[in-house]
Amino acid sequence: MxxxxxxxxxxxxxxxxxxxxxxxxxxxxxxxxxxxxxxxxxxxxxxxxxxxxxxxxxxxxxxxxxxxxxxxxxxxxELLLQVLERFTDRLIERQEEMYAAPGPFLDKWRAAMRYLDEDEESGYSKVWYELQAMGWNDPEIRKRVANVDRAWFKVITKALDKAMDEYGLDRTQFPLEAVVTLVGTFNEGITLQRLSGIRSGHSALLKAIDRWLEELEIRKRQRKRTQ
Amino acid sequence: MxxxxxxxxxxxxxxxxxxxxxxxxxxxxxxxxxxxxxxxxxxxxxxxxxxxxxxxxxxxxxxxxxxxxxxxxxxxxELLLQVLERFTDRLIERQEEMYAAPGPFLDKWRAAMRYLDEDEESGYSKVWYELQAMGWNDPEIRKRVANVDRAWFKVITKALDKAMDEYGLDRTQFPLEAVVTLVGTFNEGITLQRLSGIRSGHSALLKAIDRWLEELEIRKRQRKRTQ
DNA sequence: ACGCACCTTGGTCAAATGACTAAATAGCAC
DNA sequence: GTGCTATTTAGTCATTTGACCAAGGTGCGT
CATH class of the missing domain: 1.10.10.60 (Homeodomain-like)
Incomplete structure (x- = not known):
């Protein structure tokens, strides 16, 4: 190139x-x-x-x-542009599918975190980040990358919107947009770090979040029973 | 190349x-x-x-x-390796300087968030991420990138360790390592997104965090007074 | 079995590249 | 000034690159 x-x-x-x-x-x-x-x-x-x-x-x-x-x-x-197109279609599709599935948010979150590992394993992340890096120096590619990110943002927003209801989270303390952005960016950050071989702290963070969500899930069930 | x-x-x-x-x-x-x-x-x-x-x-x-x-x-x-060397020396130095300064953590956090904008403006981020992208395909470069990240991790750890004492945060609920990783990765994620021209939700997130820290800072002062 | 659109091969071409070098020049010690 | 080394210039060289194309092959509809 x-x-x-x-x-x-x-x-x-x-x-x-x-x-x-x-x-x-x-x-x-x-x-x-x-x-x-x-x-x-x-x-x-x-x-x-x-x-x-x-x-x-x-x-x-x-x-x-x-x-x-x-x-x-x-x-x-043109070829690389088509690679991007095809790749991102698959990416969004998978994401939508996952969050649209029935079941408690905790399960979906865990599935998403499994993808984090799987995608690293399979090289999915590398391909996607290479395309992003291309975009840094190519406006046409960058535009498409931004579109994908927007679509991803939307999917997570929908999922987290539902989750916050599900777990009764205070939207004043955690505004939806802020939560979505936090989740989205830390995901990208983790993936980026792993591409450079950095993994320190990742499992600690993911475990802490998992514990927190688990607690929320338990409380949700308790609420249901006492109703 | x-x-x-x-x-x-x-x-x-x-x-x-x-x-x-x-x-x-x-x-x-x-x-x-x-x-x-x-x-x-x-x-x-x-x-x-x-x-x-x-x-x-x-x-x-x-x-x-x-x-x-x-x-x-x-x-x-060799030249690119020296670029990386020089660049990252400056990066770490600045980071250490900032967090080592006296004053409440809130101030330091705000300074760090200002860097987020400044670095985008100045092209600092772009250079740093290009070097990272190089590392994805070059073990020698990747090794150095990982070292910088480790150094950065250490600096934030020290700063946040102090901050958690300062604000009396519960380390069971927020284990230090998890917090550090969250802060580090969401920072990287934000920078990465901005390189693709994505800014949605960033200010919402940063504002929410700022408000939260502000509240902690106020409570800290109240504690001092009542002592 | 013929015609013709489509596909494939194997190239050409000018431009560009990283590595390397001979020769000229500059700068300094004496 | 003379001598000598460090620096600089202006190349060469073998390769590689993306773009492009002529010529022949293939397979399908008829």
């Missing part, structure tokens, strides 16, 4: 529709090849970071000819 | 000491030139990110000949 010598062409999808159906009717084969490139790009993001991705390395990783990158995507920038 | 074709030479300082004194007696001129390169590197980190730095762009930014990079530092990797 470096500054392109010439501005890249708009995108492959624009030049290739010589009377051919747009996104709607892409051939399965085509979709397959595109997916292979996007998968390979994610693997490279994980392994070498965005700065280490070049058309040729990408093609090698995908086991495909390097000319295809240009044919299918028009440019690296 | 890309994989070097050959492993770079150890460092400029090793080849240049033809009987000449090591670091101790570097000529002022030399130190000056080195500083110019390091300054230029920071400016480029801020403006284009680590992936966009090349020896030639760096030399241009510094207004110096590109051959000098090799002469003085031996390689880009």
């Amino acid at each position: 470096q500054a392109p010598r010439k501005p890249p062409r708009r995108s492959a999808s624009q030049r290739n529709n010589n009377g051919q159906r747009q996104r709607a009717g892409v051939t399965p084969a085509r979709e397959d090849v595109e997916r292979q490139f996007l998968d390979a790009a994610e693997r490279l993001l994980l392994r070498v970071g965005y700065a280490g991705i070049t058309t040729r390395k990408l093609a090698e990783e995908a086991g495909l000819n390097h000319g295809l990158v240009h044919y299918y995507f028009g440019s690296m920038q | 890309q994989a070097p074709r050959k492993p770079p030479r150890r460092s400029a300082s090793q080849r240049n000491n033809n009987g000449q004194r090591q670091r101790a007696g570097v000529t002022p001129a030399r130190e000056d030139v080195e500083r110019q390169f390091l300054d230029a590197a920071e400016r480029l980190l801020l403006r284009v990110g680590y992936a966009g730095i090349t020896t030639r762009k760096l030399a241009e930014e510094a207004g110096l000949n590109h051959g000098l990079v090799h002469y003085y530092f031996g390689s880009m990797q």
